[in-house]
Structure formats: structure tokens, C-alpha cells
Amino acid sequence: MTVTLTLGLDLAGKPKNPTGWATLEGKHVKAGEVYTDKEIIGLVESKSPMLTAIDSPLSLPREGLLRKADKEMIRHGYRVFPPRLPAMEKLTKRAIKLTEQITKRGFRVIEVHPASTRKALGIPTKEWRKIQDILVQIGLKGEHECRTLTPHEIDAVTAALTARLHIEKATVKFGDEEEGYIIVPKPQDWRQIQTWKHGT
Numbered sequence: 001m002t003v004t005l006t007l008g009l010d011l012a013g014k015p016k017n018p019t020g021w022a023t024l025e026g027k028h029v030k031a032g033e034v035y036t037d038k039e040i041i042g043l044v045e046s047k048s049p050m051l052t053a054i055d056s057p058l059s060l061p062r063e064g065l066l067r068k069a070d071k072e073m074i075r076h077g078y079r080v081f082p083p084r085l086p087a088m089e090k091l092t093k094r095a096i097k098l099t100e101q102i103t104k105r106g107f108r109v110i111e112v113h114p115a116s117t118r119k120a121l122g123i124p125t126k127e128w129r130k131i132q133d134i135l136v137q138i139g140l141k142g143e144h145e146c147r148t149l150t151p152h153e154i155d156a157v158t159a160a161l162t163a164r165l166h167i168e169k170a171t172v173k174f175g176d177e178e179e180g181y182i183i184v185p186k187p188q189d190w191r192q193i194q195t196w197k198h199g200t
Contacts, residue, residue, distance in 0.1 A: 004167060007049035008159025009040065010114065010152045011056040011098070013091035020152025023047055024160040029135070029142030031153040037098060044102050051108050053163035055155055056095035057083040058111040059180035069111075069175025069182045076174070078116035078184065110166060110183045114158035121190040128154055138193055 003026040010020035018033040021043055034040055044052060061067040065082035066074075073080045083092045099109050115125040124130045128151055135144055135157060143149075144157070165171050165185045175181040 004164065005047065005049050006160045006163035006167070007044065007047050007052045008112075008114075008156040008161070008163060009052065009054045009056075010155035010159065011040075011054055011091065011095055012152075013087060013094060018150070018152050020150060020154075020156035022153060022156035022160045023049065024140070024157070024164055027139055027141050029140050029144055029157055029160075031143060031149055031157055033150065033152060037094075037101070040098060041101055041105075044107055045105065049107065049163075051110060051163040051167060052102060053110050053112040053159040053166075053183070054095055054099065055112055055114050055159050057088065057092040057180075058095050058099050058109070060084065060089070060092055060096075061179060067175060067179040069180060072174035073113070073116065073182055073184070078113065078119060080113055080116070080182070110163065111180060112159045112162040112183050114155040114162070116182075116184050117158050117162045120185045120187045121193070122188075123190050131158075134190060138190060 005023055005025040008022045012019045015036045019040060020033055022029060022031040034043055060083050065084040070080050081088050102109050118125050123134050131154055132144055132149055162183060162185060166183050171183050171185050173181040173183050
């Protein structure tokens with residue numbers, strides 16, 4: 001049986017700042033940080049994920065500050081930042097460029113928002129120690145069991161989880177084809193997630 005490997009990226013707006021990455025293969029997690037676009041592309045190529053989930057807007061709105069996806073997220077209680085804010089626009093443009101390079105190499109990419117993923121699953125959004133403990137309780141194995149992950153790494157693990165749920169058809173999408181979609185898990189209690197407990 002083929003074990004699914006997903007990759008999560010908590011993308012930084014500038015290459016000088018750390019981008020968190022995490023893979024989820026079966027129920028095993030690996031995580032770390034990279035910086036440059038070249039490092040990120042190399043990571044994707046070396047891991048060869050079935051799906052890559054990026055924590056960043058992957059498109060800009062046709063007009064105004066918000067895309068349809070952002071407006072729908074806000075209406076559903078998910079707090080996202082407008083892609084047209086100066087700092088966010090820099091991040092978004094980097095993400096668009098990276099996504100083009102990743103997809104050109106034959107890999108699939110989705111846009112995710114880890115804080116919203118955690119909210120949908122009833123996990124604390126910013127209490128990093130508690131979040132890491134819950135990752136263990138869900139049944140995930142790996143270095144998060146023996147060291148403290150950075151917030152960037154935890155967001156990347158959350159992104160990789162979202163990608164796995166998307167493959168398992170346990171997500172919803174906000175937005176449209178023209179401006180892009182944001183992928184969020186279907187609301188449920190994290191204690192009910194069985195995928196990770198039965199992975200190999």
C-alpha cells in the first residue's frame with residue numbers, strides 16, 4: 001500500500017526569515033525551517049509530495065483588499081488578513097512565484113490557513129505547547145514528541161494535516177476558480193480524527 005506524503009509550508013514574506021516546513025507520511029512527521037526560494041523548491045523536489053499546502057494567499061483580489069475566498073472565510077468566523085495589505089502583498093507575490101515553479105515541476109499546490117484549520121478542528125490557534133501536545137494525542141509520530149517545534153514548524157505541520165484531510169475529502173473550499181480557493185477542514189472535534197491513528 002502506498003503511504004501518502006503531504007508537505008506543509010508556512011511561508012515567510014522575505015527569504016531572510018524562516019519558512020517552516022513539515023511532511024506528513026502516514027502518521028510520521030518531519031519538520032524544519034528553510035529560507036530561500038531555491039531551498040523551498042529543492043525541498044519539494046526531494047520530498048515529492050502528493051500535495052503541498054502553503055500558508056499564504058496564492059492570488060491577489062481582482063479589486064479591493066479581499067478576494068471572494070477571504071470574504072467567505074471571514075463570514076464563517078475565520079480571521080484572515082487582506083492579501084492587499086503591504087506586508088501580505090509581498091508574501092502573496094512570493095507565494096505566487098513559488099507556486100508557479102512548484103506546479104511547473106508537476107506538483108499540486110493548495111492554499112491553506114493553519115489558524116483556521118485549528119479552529120475548525122477545535123484546537124487552540126496560538127497556544128503552541130498545547131497544539132504540539134494535541135498533535136501527539138491525535139496519533140502523529142516524530143520529532144515533535146522529543147523536541148519543541150517552532151511556531152513556523154507547527155503551522156507547517158498543521159498545513160500538512162490540512163493537505164491530508166483534503167486528499168481524504170474531509171475539507172471544504174472557500175472562493176472561486178478565478179481568484180483561487182482556501183482549503184479548510186470540515187468542522188469537527190480533533191478527537192474524532194481517525195486518519196492519523198490508523199496510518200502506518
